[in-house]
Amino acid sequence: MNVNVKLNTARYCAVFISLFALFVLSVIWSINSGSVSIPVGEIWRMIFRKGAIERGELAADASAFNIIWKIRLPRLMLAAVLGGALSLSGFLLQTFFRNPIAGPFVLGISSGAKMFLAVVTIALSAWIPTVPVAVTVAAAFLGSMFTMMFALLFGGKLKNMSMLLVIGIMISYICSAVTDFLINFAKEADIVNLTHWSMGSFSAASWRDVRISALIVLPTLLCVFLLSKPISAYALGEGYALSLGVNVRRFRVLLILLSGVLSACVTAFAGPISFVGIAVPHICRILLKSSKPILMVPASFVCGAVFCVFCDLVARTVFSPTELSVGTVTSAIGAPIVIWLMVSRRGGQAQ
């Protein structure tokens, strides 16, 4: 027994060390690549001697400096924060529905957030040219809660995991149809931003976005981490959780609110990005060979960050100068994982 406990600890350490190493690696790689090539030494100097360059004590190419500080760094930070948020949101939904293929995108929650965002943007465009960030985040949050309600209403009754998926996709189609309808009848100028991010992209990232999303996501991450213990009890089912002293009703509401905040934040800043919420927690489970939430919460977050930074890197460099939307890349990687998950489960765990 003790031997096994030690072995597992070694595995957990190895997973976390490699995830952090991968994160550092993907960050470095991401800063170094792009359509304008900047020497590595130059990049490091620009990052670590930023103050000196700004004060004019150190010479540097101004346009390269701007590319690093105003484009690449905020974009990569936003991808990291929102990637972590997305996969954490997926993990929470999987816990809630006790279904490994639940996630903000397949349940239609992202599309719902997008729809509310479109409604608010178009409605307000008559009075104000740019909608304040607080309003976009709030609209996205309301949208996710609204669609989550539908998923709960229909999905809660269905114990069958494929049916939940079907309902989620239907909700997603309805929301997309409404969004498309609104965009069709909106004025060109109002919707430039809408069509851009309705595909999901980190390209418009600014430091302000990074700051605000980090302010929302990191405290939420902390809350989720503090919920690890009840999440682990909930894994055995509601009845057992209740008898262990978990306030199940409050716990379920918390799960919904936290995952809603996370997916709303992602939608507000980057648009709907698909499959990260399912693929990343699943990869983490395989790596850790465990579903203990105290490991899964931090692992999902870091792994999600790595995954999105990497996918964004692929999106902007592989077909350069043409840039793909990051949602395209995450779908290409994530959807096969979902298919594999469903097929491999059919045999092993009959309903």
Next chain:
Amino acid sequence: MDKPYFELRDLAVGYNGKPLLSHISLSLQRGGIMTLTGPNGSGKSTILKTVTRRLPAISGQVLLEGEDLRFADSKVLARKMAVVLTDRIRPELLTAFDVAAAGRYPYTGSFGLLTRRDRDIVLDALSRVNAAGIADRDFSALSDGQRQRVLLARAIAQEPELIVLDEPTSFLDIRHKIELLEILRSMSRERGVAILMSLHEIDLASKISDTVVCVSHDGISAFGKPEEVFSDLSVRRLYGLERGSYNAALGSIELAAPLGVPRVFVVGGGGYGIPVYRALQKAGVPFYAGILFENDLDLAVAAPLAASVVKCPAFGDLTEAHISAAKALIDASSAVIDSGCPARGTNSAKAELLDYARSRGKRVVAGGVSEVMS
């Protein structure tokens, strides 16, 4: 033992405010085993769900050490009451040890990390249910019997004073049923844990329980020691058995007697006749049986299955009247089956009956079931 440890006081249970069963008043002492039995859908699970606070009580009280559970703090209650539910859980990537360790939840800190002592308690609970060897196996890959034992270990690791189990023996084969009940008994005797469970096997219920409660569609129909509650008749009434029967002394169930006019007479006794009676019942052949003393094991099976049995009082004398009654039934039959019981002592009338049958030209078949069927 003045105040009961656990008590239901005029409880009404049901769904959505509609009472399914009402006026339930029961009490259980520390170390006592109380079993709810009754037909499917009678509300055993509903009572257990209410007791474990999964359902609100419609009226009345559930008291643990005199305290109303409605107002009990759920964290304190978790250290007193553990459950084994019928819910089929399928956790992902959790070992048997992890599942059993969930029982330590009420004792661990805010991150649920196990201390050395917690680990020892979990391992001890697992070895108590003979599951220490499978501690490292994936829970979802275990057999039903192993899972149920691990779930029981989970409840034991919770170090409760009361364990509530809903149909713990469903999905288990007979060996695992007995094993599970033995563990429950040792928990109650050695640790003074009170046990409240539902079982639909009345034979097992009567053997394990200190108290049985018959839950029928109209409410609690009986409550008391198994030997007081279970009679052949009360069980038939509880389950609405119209065909078939239950023998309280043996705890055995017999199917209904074949219908029709009997053409066969079975000469049995001392248990020799039992396989013959059962074989005839399976083949749907109605039969007579005799001559059986009332304390004969054969009678427990012959009485519910035979169309008519020639009986002789226990410890009494076999008289001419019994023999002529048997001869009358042989006259009505076309064949006589000799079950192979020895024809000596009190059973010496057997030879006389067989001779009589031959003299009247009846076919006399000896011995085994296969000969009889041909």
